[in-house]
Amino acid sequence: MAGTSLPSSLLSQGPSLLLSSSNQISEAKCRVVITTSGKRCLVRCMAKKKISFVDQILDYIEGGPKLRKWYGAPELLPKDGSSDGDDDEFEAEEEEEDDDLQGENKAVFVTDGDSDLGRMIILQLIVKGTPVKALVKDRKKAVDAFGTYVELTSGEASDERFLRKAFRGVAAIISPTEGFFSNVKSLRGVKHAVLLSQLSVYESSGGIQAMMNNKAKKLAEQDENAVISSNVPYTIIRTGKLENSPGRNQGFDFSAGAAAKGSISKEDAARICVEALSVIPPTGLIFEVTNGEEVVSDWEGQLIKVMQRQSTKK
Structure with a gap:
């Protein structure tokens, strides 16, 4: 659409x-x-x-x-995947063989669904007709925003029991903010991990700004390292500074070093996260992107080209 x-x-x-x-x-x-x-x-x-x-x-x-x-949205209310549900039922589920891991997982799990980026990613997945699960803090607000389009879940990324249930039926994870992957012990069953990283922006900052970004920089480094060592195919999208400007009215720049000096609208960054699902790398793909002059009409082809460029450099 x-x-x-x-x-x-x-x-x-x-x-x-x-x-x-x-x-x-x-x-x-x-x-x-x-x-x-x-x-x-x-x-x-x-x-x-x-x-x-x-x-x-x-x-x-x-x-x-x-x-x-x-x-075509389902009539049922979103399922609550939080860990404060019925303990007996959850124990029974853990004892059963995980059919989702043997079958075909289809849903995309979006972390930090309360954030601007998370919300934009969820909306674009809905438009594509993709089943969506979202990790949110304010479930009531999320229900008001997304209705029955999204299966909502609330819990801590470090809670292995919670994530085991939350990841049922999940094929891919998109994390638009720092601090999720570094807390996850296992991505069992997940086929593709997509991380939007601001590491290039944090590394290029100086003075007071560098001090303010220090914590976020460490989280970004930890997340990237966790994804790379997860044994799951991954795509790390290092964007330039995120802006609140409207998207879809500018081109892009995928050149090395672009993220440290350029910027990109949040809407365009969210779009790239969603488009990244169309190409699963054999092992991993890391690239930089900002708004620029290059017009992209075929995202799958563009991502394959970026992946080939990365392979050539190795």
């Missing part, structure tokens, strides 16, 4: 549909009116300023239970 298109299922529902942006940038207002007459459909859009891709997706998701049903 393109960032500016409406779901095709919306065009066949009811005589009229009005979507209004509740997430406006400055004084931007966007209204889409769809009317049907017989077999004909008229779409009118009036906008003072284009809203971001993420804001458009939020408009669709926050359209209410009826809109969620059109989207």
